[in-house]
Amino acid sequence: MANTPEELAQVLEEIALLLEIKGENPFKIRAYRNGAESVRQFDGDIVSLAKRNELKGIKGIGSALQDKLHELASTGQLAFLTELKAEFPPGLFDLFGLQGLGPKKIRALYDKLSIDSITKLKQACTDGSVAGLPGFGKKSVEKLLEAIELKEQFADFYRLGEVAPLAETIKHTLQQHPDSLRVEIAGSYRRGKEVLHDLDFLVATSQPAALTRFFTELPEVTSIIACGDTKASVRLENGLQCDLRAVSNEQFPFALQYFTGSKEHNVALRSRALQYGWSLNEYGFTPKNKTTPAPPAARDESQIYRILELERIPPELRENKGEIEAADAGSLPRLVELDNLRGTFHNHTTESDGRNSLEEMAEAARDLGLQYLGIADHSKGQFQANGLYPDRLLRQLDHIKSLNQQWDDFKIFAGTEVDILKDGSLDFTDGLLEQLDYCVASIHNSTQLSEKEMTARIIAAMENPHVTMIGHLTGRLLLQRKSYALNIDKVIDCAAKTGTIIELNCNPRRLDMDWRHWHKARDKGVITSINPDAHHTDHLQYLAFGVKVARKGWLRREDVLNTKSLDEISTWLAKPKGQR
């Protein structure tokens, strides 16, 4: 039953996909996609309107779509879709997830070679039959195999940002149980890893069996893998595995430490415990022999570390990448926190491909308690994203100036996300960029250049005095697309030399630049800006993921540009790049 606008929209998207495989008129296909977009953006109860067949007059939804949405909302079925689906095997849709495969090629593979699954495609690539098809050759086969490999490699992984709402909902429900004393999500989720294999819930209780049973009966659970007195494993609808461990309140800190990991961190920590004469496991310290004095109890995790004469190590740092040595020396960084953020750059509006207007974005930022919001809509090179030509950009600049007059505690900064062209030049002239408050420069095309060319391209952009920061540096899409060929070390050196910010893009699909590079970048003096790349007011919430990744990269408040207050950032932006 279609009960939400999103469900209605997804049905229209599904139809569009099927029509695409059928080779229908592209404008008809676009009409379905536009219809889906209209449904999503409609300000009002569109589901009820659809049920009552009162959709007339909504832009993008003509008579054909009105009828279909009415049928869908009132009966929960759509005969048109059912018939359409019956024409193709279900496995065919998996092929859409592969880079380089669009509807035409999928159709050709299906028609000529009866390929209707990734397994069959892999086989046909290997045995040479794909290379024999018109339009396919040696290179396409290589690329397809590579795409399949990438997909298989990440088959059981989930992006942090997409799992987080579900994880927090389950945590909240567990907390509501009368027998649960403490609840935490441990594992890689707690460590802020960008992709996760599973979720590890931990609960302190005197009634473990009641909790494990309660866990398996949660509405989000679709199948039970195992359920015992202290441990249960389940699978959710999206395939994600979730484990629950129920322990006593005394064991809880030890279990939390143990299940948070990482494995490498724990190995190092256990070997340190042994030097004190104790073995350490998920239940507590145990003296190695009778002469060893009993260790004191630990009420929380920080006491476990204190007993081992270490500063408390934040979960994000527990990867055995120098954090134990730093904790021993008392030199752990004081990591940036979400509360430290005062604003953000790199956000879009309806002027290019965002969903909300300038006014709505500003209002949402103010609601979050931010003091400033940087707007960076796409430049003209991004046609598909409705990129701005100079005249529109200048009009937006005027609009921002006039809006800014209403506040004295908040400011919109006028920027752009300008394309870095193939040769490293920018999609706008210096004269135009000079008129803006700041500039994000990003790569959106020619992504297959060699490492040497790509590195030179980004360095050229960084050397431009008007480029404040580089957007989504490596172009990676988590679980989907690798980063461009790029010499990160050279880019980091150049960022430090030129005073160019490297953005930490906290869109859950990107989380780019990767946390593994930030510690060394920081030590070379590179500053970041934690940017949500928001295309909707809701996306400002992504800042929380960005802060997790920044913490994972050992970043402190002073390493993050957008922790500066409105006054500080205004002064900073007013200075020439070389003098900041």
Next chain:
DNA sequence: GCCGTTTTCGGCCCGACTGTTTTCAGTCG
């Protein structure tokens, strides 16, 4: 399939890149 109209049919967003071709189709952003 939608929209808009000098009102019922014609236009609908475009360019770069890649790999396949030898002039272009398909994909992507």
